[in-house]
Amino acid sequence: xxxxxxxxxxxxxxxxxxxxxxxxxxxxxxxxxxxxxxxxxxxxxxxxxxxxxxxxxxxxxxxxxxxxxxxxxxxxxxxxxxxxxxxxxxxxxxxxxxxxxxxxxxxxxxxxxxxxxxxxxxxxxxxxxxxxxxxxxxxxxxxxxxxxxxxxxxxxxxxxxxxxxxxxxxxxxxxxxxxxxxxxxxxxxxxxxxxxxxxxxxxxxxxxxxxxxxxxxxxxxxxxxxxxxxxxxxxxxxxxxxxxxxxxxxxxxxxxxxxxxxxxxxxxxxxxxxxxxxxxxxxxxxxxxxxxxxxxxxxxxxxxxxxxxxxxxxxxxxxxxxxxxxxxxxxxxxxxxxxxxxxxxxxxxxxxxxxxxxxxxxxxxxxxxxxxxxxxxxxxxxxxxxxxxxxxxxxxxxxxxxxxxxxxxxxxxxxxxxxxxxxxxxxxxxxxxxxxxxxxxxxxxxxxxxxxxxxxxxxxxxxxxxxxxxxxxxxxxxxxxxxxxxxxxxxxxxxxxxxxxxxxxxxxxxxxxxxxxxxxxxxxxxxxxxxxxxxxxxxxxxxxxxxxxxxxxxxxxxxxx
Numbered sequence: 001x002x003x004x005x006x007x008x009x010x011x012x013x014x015x016x017x018x019x020x021x022x023x024x025x026x027x028x029x030x031x032x033x034x035x036x037x038x039x040x041x042x043x044x045x046x047x048x049x050x051x052x053x054x055x056x057x058x059x060x061x062x063x064x065x066x067x068x069x070x071x072x073x074x075x076x077x078x079x080x081x082x083x084x085x086x087x088x089x090x091x092x093x094x095x096x097x098x099x100x101x102x103x104x105x106x107x108x109x110x111x112x113x114x115x116x117x118x119x120x121x122x123x124x125x126x127x128x129x130x131x132x133x134x135x136x137x138x139x140x141x142x143x144x145x146x147x148x149x150x151x152x153x154x155x156x157x158x159x160x161x162x163x164x165x166x167x168x169x170x171x172x173x174x175x176x177x178x179x180x181x182x183x184x185x186x187x188x189x190x191x192x193x194x195x196x197x198x199x200x201x202x203x204x205x206x207x208x209x210x211x212x213x214x215x216x217x218x219x220x221x222x223x224x225x226x227x228x229x230x231x232x233x234x235x236x237x238x239x240x241x242x243x244x245x246x247x248x249x250x251x252x253x254x255x256x257x258x259x260x261x262x263x264x265x266x267x268x269x270x271x272x273x274x275x276x277x278x279x280x281x282x283x284x285x286x287x288x289x290x291x292x293x294x295x296x297x298x299x300x301x302x303x304x305x306x307x308x309x310x311x312x313x314x315x316x317x318x319x320x321x322x323x324x325x326x327x328x329x330x331x332x333x334x335x336x337x338x339x340x341x342x343x344x345x346x347x348x349x350x351x352x353x354x355x356x357x358x359x360x361x362x363x364x365x366x367x368x369x370x371x372x373x374x375x376x377x378x379x380x381x382x383x384x385x386x387x388x389x390x391x392x393x394x395x396x397x398x399x400x401x402x403x404x405x406x407x408x409x410x411x412x413x414x415x416x417x418x419x420x421x422x423x424x425x426x427x428x429x430x431x432x433x434x435x436x437x438x439x440x441x442x443x444x445x446x447x448x449x450x451x452x453x454x455x456x457x458x459x460x461x462x463x464x465x466x467x468x469x470x471x472x473x474x475x476x477x478x479x480x481x482x483x484x485x486x487x488x489x490x491x492x493x494x495x496x497x498x499x500x501x502x503x504x505x506x507x508x509x510x511x512x513x514x515x516x517x518x519x520x521x522x523x524x525x526x527x528x529x530x531x532x533x534x535x536x537x538x539x540x541x542x543x544x545x546x547x548x549x550x551x552x553x554x555x556x557x558x559x560x561x
Contacts, residue, residue, distance in 0.1 A: 028092070030092040030097060030099050030100060031088060031092050031100055032099070032101035032102060034101075034102050034407070035085065035088055035100075035102070037407065037408050037409060037410065038085055038409070039085075039409060040085060040086070041084070041085065041086070042084070042085045043082060043083070043084055043085070044082070044083050044084070044085055044088075044102055045080075045082060045102065045103040046067075046080070046081050046082070046083050046100060046101065046102060047079075047080055047100070047101050047102070047103050048062075048067075048078065048079045048080075048081055048083075048091065048097060048099075048100050049077060049078050049097070049098045049099045049100075049101075050078070050079070050096055050097060050098060051077070051095075051096055051097070051098045052077065052096055053074065053077065054072055054074060054077055054079060058079075058096060059079070061094070062079070062081060062091075065083070065087040065091065066083065066087055067081045067082070067084075067087050067091070068081055068082045068083070069081045070082060077098075088100060102130070112195070112196050112197065112375075113196060113197050113198075113199065114192065114197060114198045114369070114374050115198075115312075115314070115350050116312050116314065116315055116316040116345075117184075117199075117201075117312070117345050117349060117350075117396070118201075119316040120312050120316060120318060120345055121201070121344070121345065121396065121400070121456065121457045121458070122456055122457050122458025123201065123403075123457050125458055127458075127461075127462065128403075128457070128458060128461055130407075131403045131404075131406050131407050131461060132202055132203050132204035132205075132403065132406070133186065133202025133203070133205035133399065133402035133403050133405075134204035134205070134406055135204075135206075135239060136202070136205050136239060136242065136402040136405050136406055137162070137205070137206045137208055137239045137240040137241060137242075138185055138186065138202070138205050138206070138207055138208065138240070138241075138242045138243075138244060138398055138399075138402055139208040139210055139227075139234075139240050139242070139243045139244070139272075140178055140181055140182050140185065140207055140208065140209060140210065141210045141212055141224065141227045141228065141231070141243060141245050141247070142177055142178030142181050142182075142210075142211070142212065142213055142244070142245075142247065143173050143174070143176070143178035143179075143211060143212075143213035143214075143217060144164075144170065144172050144173030144174070144175075144178045144179070144209060144211040144213075144354075145161055145164070145173060145178050145179050145207060145209040145211075146172060146173045146179040146352070146354040146355060147159050147161055148179070148183075148191075148352055148354075148383065149190045149191050149383070150183060150187040150188050150189060150190045150191055150192075150200075150352055150383070151182060151186065151187065151188075151352070152188075152190065153204075154188055154190075154203075154204075160186065160204075160205065160207055161182075161206075161207045161208075161209050162206045162207065162208065162238055163208045163209065163234060163237075163238055164208075164209035164210075164211070165209070165210055165211065165227075165230060166211040167210065167212050167219075167223040167226050167227050168211060168212060168214050168219060170211060170214065170215070173211070173354040173355075173358060174214070174215035174354075174357075174358065174359060175213055175214070175215055175216065175217045175354075175358060175359045175360060176354040176355070176358030176359055176360040176361050176385070177217055177246070177360060177387075177391065178209070178211065178213065178354075179351075179352050179353070179354035179358070180351045180354070180360075180385060180392070181244060181246050181351075181391060181392070181394075181395045182207055182209075182352065182395075183198075183200055183351035183352030183384075184200055184201065184349060184351045184392060184395040184399065185200055185201060185202060185205060185207070185244060185395040185398050185399045185402070186200045186202050186203055186204070186205040186207055186399065186402075187199060187200035187351060187352055188203035188204070189203070191382070191383045191384075192374045192382070192383075192384065194375070194376060195374045195375025195376050196373070196374040196375050197374075198350050198351065198352075198369070198374065200351070200399060201395070201396055201398075201399025201400055201402070201403065201457070202399040202400075202402040202403050202406075205399070205402045206238060206239070208231065208234065208238055208240055210227040210230060210231060211227075212224050212226075212227050212247070213247065213549070215359055216359065217359065217360075217549050218549045219247070219549070221249075221260050224245075224247065224260060224263070225259060225260065225263045228263040228266070228267050229266075231243055231267060232267055232270045232272065235271065235272060240272060241271070241272060241273060241401070241402065241405045242272065242273045242274075242275065242398050242401045242402050242405070243267055243272050243273070243274045243275065244275050244395050244398035245264070245274065245276045245277070245394070246276075246277045246389075246390070246391035246392075246394045246395065247277070247391075247549065248276070248277060248278075248279050248296030248297060248298070248299055248549070249296055249549070250296065250297065251295075251296070251297045251300055251332065251333040251334060252297075253334065254334055254335050255297070255298075255301045255302065255332070255335055255337065256335075258297055258298070258300075258301075260297050260298045261298045261300065261301040263298075264276070264298045264301055264303070264304050265301060265303050265304075268303045268413050271412065271413065272413065273398075273401045273405075273413040273417070274298075274303070274304040275304070275305045275307060275394050275395075275397050275398040275401060276298055276299040276301075276304045276305065276307070276394060277296075277299060277306075277307060277389070277390035277391050277393065278295055278296070278299050278306050278307055278309075278327060278328040278339060278340040278390045278393075279294055279296035279299060279327075279328030280309075280326045280327070280328060280389050280390055280391075281294035281296070281326075281328045282294065282324070282325055282326045282327045282328050282329055282441075282443075282449075283325055283326050283439075283441055290329075290442075291325075291328065291329050292329045292330070292331075292448060293329070293330070293331060293332070293333050294328040294329060295328050295329070295330050295331075295332045295333070295337075295339045295340070296328065299328075299332075299339060299340070300332035300333070300334075300335065300337055300339060301337075302335075302337050302472040302473040302474075302475075302490075303413075303471075303472055303473075305341050305397060305401075305416075305417050305420065306339045306340045306341050306451075306473075307341070307343065307344055307346075307390060307393045307394045307397045308323055308324075308327040308329075308342070308343040308346075308390055308393060308449070308450070308451065309323065309324040309326070309327040309343065309344070309345075309346030309347055309388070309389060309390045309393040310322070310323060310324065310343045310345050310346060310347065310393065310454055311323070311324045311346075311347040311348075311559075311560050312345050312347065312348075318425060318427075318454070319427075321428070321454060322428065322429070322432050322443065322445070323343055323428070323443055323445060323449050323450055324346065324388070324443075324559075324560055325436070325441040325443050325560060326388075326389065327340075327343065327346070327390055327449070328340070328390065329448045329449050330447075330448035330449075330451075330476075331448055331475070331476045335475060336476045336477065337473050337474075337475050337476075338447060338451075338473050338474050338475065338476055338487065339448070339451065339473060340390075340449075340450075340451040341417065341420075341421055341451045341452060341473055342397070342420060342421055342424045342450075342451045342452045342453060342454065342455055343393065343451060343453070343454050343455070344393040344394075344396040344397050344400075344454065344455040345393060345396055345455075346388060346389055346390055346391070346392040346393030346394075346396070347388045347392075347559045347560055348386050348388055348559045348560075349386065349387060349388065349392040349396075350369050350384050350385070350386050351384065351385065351387070351392070352383065352384060352385070353368065353381075353382075353384055353385035356381070360385075360387065361385060364387075367385055367386040367387065368381040368384075368385055368386075369381070369382045369384035369385060369386060370382060386559070387559075388559025388560065389559075396455060397420065397455055400420065400455060400457045400460065401416050401420070403457060403461065404416055404419065404420075404457075404460055404461065407461060411466070413471075414467065414469070414470055414471040414494070415466055415467050415471070417471040418467035418471040418494050418495075418501065418506075419460050419463060419465070419466070419467070420452075420455065420460055421451070421452035421453075421471070421506050421507075422452070422463075422465070422467075422501065422505060422506050423456050423459035423460045423463055424452045424453030424454055424455060424456055424459075425453050425454040425455075425456045425459075426452070426453040426454075426507075426508035427453075428445035428450055428453075429445065430444065430445060431443060431444040431445060434560065436560070447507060448476075451507070452507050452508070453507075453508060465500065467494040467501055468494065469492045469493055469494045470490065470492050470493050470494065471493070471494055471495075472489075472493055474487040474488055474489045474490075474493070474495075474503070475487070475488050476488070487503055489503075495507075
């Protein structure tokens with residue numbers, strides 16, 4: 001066999017380019033992957049690792065690139081520095097630099113969590129420890145947020161509540177609902193880290209407190225719309241990328257004309273991911289509907305992410321998780337929009353207690369978390385409180401959106417929604433029954449109960465698929481001639497016939513059968529008569545009251561066992 005040298009078969013131009021190509025490849029290998037998703041012009045808290053002992057000349061070179069060295073660790077040949085992202089290319093090309101990475105956040109792998117929330121949604125894994133929602137603004141449109149220690153920065157006592165405004169002229173959170181919601185989104189466990197941590201989903205987010213609920217947990221459309229409008233106005237000032245709305249009211253017209261729905265659509269179109277609680281009317285059977293058709297406004301809007309509640313049964317295992325019996329079910333009244341979009345932990349969730357005089361604390365004193373329960377030396381009540389409802393599930397998803405946006409800042413609201421739905425865990429038992437105060441409730445885990453499945457932040461953080469197009473939720477349409485209910489999509493949606501983002505992939509084959517048939521010969525809802533078919537597809541009067549209120553009632557606040 002004849003040997004041919006490389007010089008003999010490669011053109012001179014290619015040979016001359018090889019050193020440049022190899023150098024570029026080597027420089028790329030020396031940069032952490034997170035840098036690829038960062039905005040040009042960003043300032044980065046970085047770790048620069050050198051191949052040899054760090055000399056004064058190396059630090060001089062850093063400063064010439066606009067890099068400010070902070071700490072020099074000679075023994076491990078590492079410099080911690082503040083640097084412009086623009087300096088990365090030159091650093092990676094430096095033959096003495098071994099690797100450049102962000103100064104990643106690290107959660108202790110052995111954190112002892114008070115409840116299973118963080119492990120259940122996959123945030124306790126080492127690969128996810130860097131993502132804490134840092135730099136992302138989340139607007140909480142609720143009853144206000146008390147300035148508690150767990151909402152301060154980890155490094156000092158400055159508050160992460162960067163803006164507050166009351167649209168009901170109240171001095172603070174007199175109800176307690178909004179503080180609890182804010183803690184689920186961004187509590188950092190400052191008052192519990194010595195024992196069992198009560199930790200939020202995104203503990204480094206900035207919070208924008210837009211107070212709309214009064215001491216009784218009630219408001220009106222005008223206040224809500226004013227708050228939504230303010231969030232849009234402040235979007236660029238505080239990098240507001242997410243709005244959480246754990247509130248709702250009855251549906252009185254199509255989402256296309258409902259002013260509350262149109263307001264959340266305006267926020268969505270402005271680039272803000274809007275997360276809304278589905279409602280707590282899943283036990284409502286006053287019309288024989290078994291809780292179907294009870295989604296509240298603005299959760300009926302096809303743009304927003306509407307969230308139902310999961311009961312974790314007090315365990316970290318997801319195998320025993322079920323949708324809570326009180327969680328409102330779709331389709332939405334009048335428009336038959338397929339809701340909820342997904343479900344998340346919302347039952348017996350521990351979070352921040354506004355004050356001992358807050359309305360929910362006074363009404364449900366047994367919901368207070370004792371200091372002994374979180375392994376604190378103090379006696380009596382701690383700074384934490386338990387609540388249940390889709391109000392608690394929505395901020396879990398809002399926190400997840402903030403974490404995603406920290407890692408992938410260019411994602412749009414539609415891409416956030418699509419990614420969370422596609423990666424949602426779709427394994428539920430077909431149905432279960434629960435008896436409470438002598439009444440038995442049966443929950444069927446179908447399309448209108450679980451949506452696309454249960455939130456899985458780990459899967460969402462670690463997928464690279466990005467949808468293009470609208471993530472509007474489809475509508476369900478009943479064909480009187482065939483007796484079947486099918487999903488109907490708007491134009492340019494990401495889950496039409498496309499293989500990657502098709503409906504079977506997003507919602508799972510267990511809830512969508514055949515040619516998008518969700519009810520007919522292959523009955524998804526079990527017995528149509530027992531599941532309120534005629535009520536849902538006949539008279540669709542809303543069963544919710546004509547007020548916008550916090551998602552709470554006595555049985556819901558206490559939660560399921």
